[in-house]
Amino acid sequence: MKILTKAISIATIVLFTLSLLSITACGWKPSEKDIQALEETRAAALAAEKTQEEKKAERMDLEKQVNAKKAELQKLEADKEKVKKHVEQQ
């Protein structure tokens, strides 16, 4: 009988400790709505960052094209002067 009482008290202590632990473990939890909000924000941010990279690449390509056209124009202006002189000398 004495042993049974001891065992019950030990079990009570253990259960109490465990219940305490479970109480601390089960604090705030995000709701489905919260989870969805975070997932959607994350997906949107990643997609936007990808789009930004694509736009950046497009912009850089255009910058290259503009620089090439500027150089072409400059060369043509110089060439035009040369042709003009050549025609005058003929």
Add this chain to the structure above:
Amino acid sequence: MKIRLMLSLLLLVSVFALNGLFAQTSYDYENMTQEQYNALLAEWQQRLGNAQTGISNEEATIEELKKQLAELQARIDEQWNEIYQLASSDKAGFDAFGGDLQGLQNDARAMLNLSAEDIYTRMNEVDALQQKLDELKKNPFAAMSDHEALINSIQNLINQIKEKGAAAVPPSYTVARGDYLWKIAAKADIYGDAYAWMRIYTSNRDQIKDPNLIYPKQVFTIPRQVGPNEHLVVRGEFLSKIAGYSNVYGSPFQWQKLYETNKNTITDPNMIYPYQVLKIAR
């Protein structure tokens, strides 16, 4: 028995509880704290905001660049039109000029690949290349930088061809006391064949009045190759046969023209000799 049962139950419950405790260390929503959630949400919101701002900026820059590109293209087209007007030509004329230069460059490259001797015999073609280049230089498009570079490159090739061909220009021989044409022609470093004296004689007619009379210190050219507009007679040939060759006149009936041109070395049109060098008047 009851105690054992109770202890087993306790152990089981403890194991479940401990599992729950350890599970809290992994990153998942089940065990996420509110602070963690809020921090993550704020981070992603900020990243989204930054990216959206970045996209807007990039799009604005892209639009601006597209405008610049269109403007530059319009100015380039305008410059081209002015150049065509100055040259009294058009795009087709410009392209044709570029094609002519390219063709000339290819011809010059092919010519440069020939041996020095071949170049020497085709000096007429080298001169023709030079003439064509000089003609193309007169075109107003020749002044444009790309064409200028191409023209310089072609001129360089032609100069190299001339230099290479010059190496095959006949060397000379200075007559020593006791020499006679037969003896000179027989020398190993000359022709190694006494019968080739005729070649020395016909190639130096300006210095040799009589093939039996040559003088010490006279300098004779010793042609190694037949030059342009020349023909080296070989055994079995006669004037009408030579005149009939496609690279001569292409007609045997023109033998008289050949005879007239070489009257100073041909005394009888029925008698020509191997090694005799005949000039071909064009």
